[in-house]
Amino acid sequence: MLEPRANPLLRGHEAAVASLHHAAMSGRLHHGWLISGQPGIGKATLAFRFARWLLAGATNADLFVPETAPVFRRVAAGTHPDLFTVEKRVNVKTEKLQSEIVIATVQEASAFMRLTPAEGGWRVVVIDGAEDMNPNAANALLKVLEEPPARAILLLISSAPGRLLPTIRSRCRALPLAHLPATDVEALLADYAPELGGAERTRLAGLAEGSIGTALNLAAEGGVAVAGLVEEALTAPVSPARAQNIADTVARSVEGVDKFATFMTLLRAGLAANTRAAARAGEPAARLAGHVAVWQEFAKLESEVIGLNLDKRAAVIVALSQLHRT
Structure with a gap:
């Protein structure tokens, strides 16, 4: 860009x-x-x-x-x-x-x-x-x-x-300035990253929440694949063995691409979206407060891992465990 x-x-x-x-x-x-x-x-x-x-x-x-x-x-x-x-x-x-x-x-x-x-x-x-x-x-x-x-x-x-x-x-x-419509994000992705396929552009535009800058960062950091892992974790509790596999994938840096921050950002965004949906469905306030507390814990966890250079693999396993308990 x-x-x-x-x-x-x-x-x-x-x-x-x-x-x-x-x-x-x-x-x-x-x-x-x-x-x-x-x-x-x-x-x-x-x-x-x-x-x-x-x-x-x-x-x-x-x-x-x-x-x-x-x-x-x-x-x-x-x-x-x-x-x-x-x-x-x-x-x-x-x-x-x-x-x-x-x-x-x-x-x-x-x-x-x-x-x-x-x-x-x-x-x-x-x-x-x-x-x-x-x-x-x-x-x-x-x-x-x-x-x-x-x-x-x-x-x-x-x-x-x-x-x-x-x-x-x-x-x-x-x-x-308002966020960009998904159609504009897709069109800009076609201009800035013509190597992306149409389906990938559509997926990235949906994940970027109206930001072409976010969409391009996600494209560079394997955002579509990471989003699939996030959706898996948010849909149903993952087994300990699967949690370790996800942690290995997220913590592994390939060609300088660090997927940890992308994973944590998408995980928080997905949890926030689920919490909003639960609120609209009338879920009890106590349970909603629990979701918010986990979201805050995820933000703190990411900050500590990046700021203190802690073990990313262990952090992902901890996050998935917290999500399971929620």
């Missing part, structure tokens, strides 16, 4: 595209936009699509800029003089990715926004993962939103907008 800044494809989100187009063409383009929604649905792709369109001075309603256009190539390469991207960076001392967006990065963006546009149009700042700003960075951004420079626009991208300061949210125009 292409990086969002170099991705010409966008499916769905017609209402969001129309909102951005209308605001720009009306001459009353708000200085801050908060593009939110679940991971992997195209938030960053939309932000860079709008940035390209704005920097190109285009007027077309779909915000499309062809890949052959100079502005497309410069945005894709990260060399456009009127576009600045804020995100977690690699620490030059430790050579590791920072765990948060720091104030220095936001201050760079603030200084950038106050410069005269190099090409006479707009200055655009894209903040990818805005919820990752630490408190100092968030307060620095708030100052920019309170006194926005002319001909400058902030595009905040967030999968968890509730983690942003309320004062930041209130100064941005909200642009929430």
